[in-house]
Amino acid sequence: MINDYIHAGIALLIFPGGLFALATGLLFKGMDRIAVARLQRRVGPPVLQPVFDIIKLSTKEILIPESANDAIFKLAPMMGLMGSLVCAALVPIAGVWKGIPGAGDIFVLLYLFSLPALAFMFGGSSSSSPFGAIGFSREMVIMFAYEIPLLATLLAVAVRADWSLSLDGIIAYQTANGPFLLDPVMIPAFLAYLLFIPGTMGAGLFDIPEAEEEVIEGPVLEYSGPLLALFNLMSAVKLMVVLSLGVALFFPLLLPGGIWVNLPFHLVKCLVLMLTAVSLFRASTGRLRIDQAFIFFLKYPSSLAYVSLLGAFLLR
Amino acid sequence: MHKYLKQFVHKSPWLYRINAGSCNGCDVELATTALIPRYDVERLGCKYCGSPRHADIVLISGPLTTRVKERVLRVYEEIPHPKVTVAVGICPISGGVFRDSYSIEGPMDRYIPIDVNVPGCPPRPQAIMEGILKACEIWKKQIMEVA
Structure with missing residues (x-):
C-alpha cells in the first residue's frame, strides 16, 4: 500500500x-x-528557446488588472499546470511505464484533459478584459467541438481492444495483436485523433481562442511574468500528454530491448506525431472562424471517429 | 536569481508593435519583411506578442496623431518594466511628411523615452534589424540589472 503511494508520487x-x-x-x-x-x-530559434522564455518571464513583474478577480486570476494557471501534470502521470508509455496501478482509465483522462482548457477559461474570464471574455467563449466552443471526436475515438479504441477501458490494457492488446495504426478499421479514428491534436493545442486552423491578431492572445492577454510562464509550462506538458496518448492509443509498438531502447523510441514516435499534426499543420494552414471550426469538428473528425466506432462494434 | 540561470535571461526579447497613426508603410515592413517572416530575428529569441503585458521591446511607428495620443500613452504605460522603445520610420522621430500638420502631436520623444531611432520612409529591413539589435543590447543591460 505504502509502495503504491511512493510509486504514484514518483509518477506525479x-x-x-x-x-x-x-x-x-x-x-x-x-x-x-x-x-x-x-x-x-x-x-x-535555438531548441532551448521555450526554456529561455520561461527564465525571462520569471524575472518580469506581475501586473494584475484592478477590476480582475485576484484569487481566480492567480489560481487559474496553477490549476491548469497541475491538471496537465496529473494527466502526464496517468498516460502509460509502452514497455517503460504501466501507469499508476488502479488509477486512470480513459474516462478519467477525458475529464482531466479539460482542466487546461478550463484554466484558460477561468483566466480569461477573471481578467475582466473584453478580449479575455471573447477568448473564453471561443475556448469553450472549441472545447465542446473537439471533445466529441475525442470521446468517439477513445470509445472506438476501447471497443476494438476488447472493451478495455484502461490504457494499459489497450497497450497490452495491441502488443499481442498488432498496433491499431495498421488496422484498417481504426485508421479513420487515427485521422480523427490527428485533427484533434491541433484542435486542443490551438495550432493552425484552430488557433482561434488565442488568436493574436483578432483577440490579442485572448485569455492570456492580461497575464504577465511568472503567471504567464505557468501557462507556457502548462501548454508544454499538455502537448506531451496529447502526443503520448496518441502513441499509446494507436502505435505502442515495442522494440526488443529494455527501457533504454523503448523510451527514446517512444520519444521519436511522439516527435513524428508532433511534426505532422502540429508543426506541418501550423505552417501550412491559416485560421478558421470559430463557427467554421465548430462545424468542421462536428462534420469531419466526428464522422471519421464514428466510422471506426461502428466498424469496431460490427467486427467484434 | 541563480547565477547560472541569469546568463540566459536576455535571450528572449519579445517584440510589440504600436501604430501611432502610421500610414501602414512601416507596419508592412515590420510585419512582412523586416523581422520574423523573411529575415528571421526569431533566431535571437524574438517573437511578436499580441498583448502589451508580454512586451519587452516596443516598436512604435507613426507620427502620434491627436486622436491616437491618449491610447498610445495608455498602452505604453501598460507594458511592464524593463522595456526598450524603438521608433520605426521618420514619422515618430520628426513627423516626416506630416510635420507641422494640425493633427500631429509628435515628435514622439516629447511623451515617451525613445531608446533607438530608425529613420526612413519606410526604413530598409536591414536598418530595422540593426535597430532591433541595438535595442536588444540595451534591453540586455536593463534585464540583467533586474534579474
Whole structure:
C-alpha cells in the first residue's frame, strides 16, 4: 500500500509526469518552433528557446488588472499546470511505464484533459478584459467541438481492444495483436485523433481562442511574468500528454530491448506525431472562424471517429 | 536569481508593435519583411506578442496623431518594466511628411523615452534589424540589472 503511494508520487513528480514531462514538453515546443521556421525557410530559434522564455518571464513583474478577480486570476494557471501534470502521470508509455496501478482509465483522462482548457477559461474570464471574455467563449466552443471526436475515438479504441477501458490494457492488446495504426478499421479514428491534436493545442486552423491578431492572445492577454510562464509550462506538458496518448492509443509498438531502447523510441514516435499534426499543420494552414471550426469538428473528425466506432462494434 | 540561470535571461526579447497613426508603410515592413517572416530575428529569441503585458521591446511607428495620443500613452504605460522603445520610420522621430500638420502631436520623444531611432520612409529591413539589435543590447543591460 505504502509502495503504491511512493510509486504514484514518483509518477506525479519525476517520471513520466513532473520533471520529465516538463523537460520533454519544453524541448518539443522548441523543436516545433524550429520545424516551422525551417518550413518557412528560416533558421529559427535555438531548441532551448521555450526554456529561455520561461527564465525571462520569471524575472518580469506581475501586473494584475484592478477590476480582475485576484484569487481566480492567480489560481487559474496553477490549476491548469497541475491538471496537465496529473494527466502526464496517468498516460502509460509502452514497455517503460504501466501507469499508476488502479488509477486512470480513459474516462478519467477525458475529464482531466479539460482542466487546461478550463484554466484558460477561468483566466480569461477573471481578467475582466473584453478580449479575455471573447477568448473564453471561443475556448469553450472549441472545447465542446473537439471533445466529441475525442470521446468517439477513445470509445472506438476501447471497443476494438476488447472493451478495455484502461490504457494499459489497450497497450497490452495491441502488443499481442498488432498496433491499431495498421488496422484498417481504426485508421479513420487515427485521422480523427490527428485533427484533434491541433484542435486542443490551438495550432493552425484552430488557433482561434488565442488568436493574436483578432483577440490579442485572448485569455492570456492580461497575464504577465511568472503567471504567464505557468501557462507556457502548462501548454508544454499538455502537448506531451496529447502526443503520448496518441502513441499509446494507436502505435505502442515495442522494440526488443529494455527501457533504454523503448523510451527514446517512444520519444521519436511522439516527435513524428508532433511534426505532422502540429508543426506541418501550423505552417501550412491559416485560421478558421470559430463557427467554421465548430462545424468542421462536428462534420469531419466526428464522422471519421464514428466510422471506426461502428466498424469496431460490427467486427467484434 | 541563480547565477547560472541569469546568463540566459536576455535571450528572449519579445517584440510589440504600436501604430501611432502610421500610414501602414512601416507596419508592412515590420510585419512582412523586416523581422520574423523573411529575415528571421526569431533566431535571437524574438517573437511578436499580441498583448502589451508580454512586451519587452516596443516598436512604435507613426507620427502620434491627436486622436491616437491618449491610447498610445495608455498602452505604453501598460507594458511592464524593463522595456526598450524603438521608433520605426521618420514619422515618430520628426513627423516626416506630416510635420507641422494640425493633427500631429509628435515628435514622439516629447511623451515617451525613445531608446533607438530608425529613420526612413519606410526604413530598409536591414536598418530595422540593426535597430532591433541595438535595442536588444540595451534591453540586455536593463534585464540583467533586474534579474
